Amino acid sequence: MTATAPILASTDQPIRVMIVDDAVVVRGLVSRWLAEETGVEVVASLRNGREAVDQFNRYDPDVVVLDIEMPELDGISTLPLLLEKKRDLIVIMASTLTRRNAEISLKALSLGAADYIPKPETNRDVTTSTTFRRELVDKIKSLAARRRRTAPRPAPAVAPVAGRPAAPPLTPRLGPLPADIRLRPFPPTPPRVIAIGSSTGGPQALQVVLKGLAPIAARFPIIITQHMPPTFTTILAEHLGRASGRPAHEGIDGEPITAGTIYVAPGGRHMVIKRVNNVPVIGLEDGPPVNYCKPAVDPLFASAADAYGAGLLAVVLTGMGSDGAHGAGDVVAHGGGVIAQDEATSVVWGMPGATAHSGVCSAVLPLNDIAPRIIRLASGDRL
Structure with missing residues (x-):
């Protein structure tokens, strides 16, 4: 499926979050956390990447929290399929602290994931980790707010010409610095x-x-x-x-x-x-x-x-x-x-x-x- 150019909902609408994790404890806990947050709505809680891809259009999330290790279709295989469906989708990779998962998380960033979050080692640790909860909520809200500020105005969807790749994602237009920022001269000493x-x-x-x-x-x-x-x-x-x-x-x-x-x-x-x-x-x-x-x-x-x-x-x-x-x-x-x-x-x-x-x-x-x-x-x- 070719990427189109949807944008996030207006700022007065909640951030739509899809959770994709094979651990039912994690899905339930994260869903409860986010349900307590103002301006956030969990629209789907799914157990693997295949379900996320198949049901994506039904739920149309703004943010996907995507586990790396899952049956049927893992996180790194799911990522590009989700980004094909919505090019400005925010994907946050979630993984435990292993060397393999660190490698995969950094690869995911190069493939278009917005960020990653380290998960505690066990489901029990997840339930007691205030740091994990705070970081996850902060990342979802900050990344969604940024995307909404820079989202382009909606444009009519245009079908791609056969044999021609889809247009690349729009990039923000550079502008002048905010008026309240004052710059100082560089020091005379070259940096060492x-x-x-x-x-x-x-x-x-x-x-x-x-x-x-x-x-x-x-x-x-x-x-x-x-x-x-x-x-x-x-x-x-x-x-x-x-x-x-x-x-x-x-x-x-x-x-x-x-x-x-x-x-x-x-x-x-x-x-x-x-x-x-x-x-x-x-x-x-x-x-x-x-x-x-x-x-x-x-x-x-x-x-x-x-x-x-x-x-x-x-x-x-x-x-x-x-x-x-x-x-x-x-x-x-x-x-x-x-x-x-x-x-x-x-x-x-x-x-x-x-x-x-x-x-x-x-x-x-x-x-x-x-x-x-x-x-x-x-x-x-x-x-």
């Missing part, structure tokens, strides 16, 4: 280290930025905090290494930071920068979550600002919440520079939006323009 924070939509955005930085990536370290659980960050580092052509791995406590290497904060630990005998090294900390996140961006930015001062360039990419905004203020206070991703190209403009509105940014850019601007800055251009 890049620190990046990201969350929802981050894995894809990170690959774009790192591929773009390939011509100069050997000249400085790149230190990344992406909101992800353990195992997922291991796989993410491997993916980023392949995308960038540079060595990439999870940060190791006490290891010296060297140019040309990409360091990823391991899931479940905050990654910070310390100086030992005046040498910057990775530090891993097991403190409480910051901004509900662990790892969090704020500790990375604040510590990197202390360690590198004016030589630090911080980049805040797509993500929910406001993590990174406070740490970006520390970066500026120590003489460094800050770039945020713009709203039009962000999956969710929470983190970069909060940073931009705090007045600490020297640039707010479309995703594809971030790496070229960093290259210019590294060459001494302050524009």
Whole structure:
């Protein structure tokens, strides 16, 4: 079936959610959670991907929470079939924390899934996990709100011409920055280290930025905090290494930071920068979550600002919440520079939006323009 161009319902209508999971306990629990949320309606609760595909048109969901491991038709096989039916469909992949599922979840993001959510290991753990509930509800509401703001006006459906592929999804039109965002000049010091924070939509955005930085990536370290659980960050580092052509791995406590290497904060630990005998090294900390996140961006930015001062360039990419905004203020206070991703190209403009509105940014850019601007800055251009 060829994709058409439906849009989400108007903002005064509830978000229509389809749950697809072979565990009846999970389906029932998630349905009850969502039923308690204002503005959310569970329209279907199905046990496998085949049922989801066959009954999709009947229920016409805005969001699908899609389990990975299911009989008959698993999640990764179901995903493209659902996206063929509705190209602006929001699909959130759900999986337990295994290496295989982490690989599949990241593959799903590259195939068009909007996000993923790690499930607790057992059904009993699901019933008691307030974190899982909060994250699932937040993702559904944030992603749906974003899609509704950027959805195009409805257009008459046009049948595709035989032999011609369907038109690609519409992309948001770029526009000027909001009037309340004020930019500051970039610092005169070229960056010596890049620190990046990201969350929802981050894995894809990170690959774009790192591929773009390939011509100069050997000249400085790149230190990344992406909101992800353990195992997922291991796989993410491997993916980023392949995308960038540079060595990439999870940060190791006490290891010296060297140019040309990409360091990823391991899931479940905050990654910070310390100086030992005046040498910057990775530090891993097991403190409480910051901004509900662990790892969090704020500790990375604040510590990197202390360690590198004016030589630090911080980049805040797509993500929910406001993590990174406070740490970006520390970066500026120590003489460094800050770039945020713009709203039009962000999956969710929470983190970069909060940073931009705090007045600490020297640039707010479309995703594809971030790496070229960093290259210019590294060459001494302050524009």
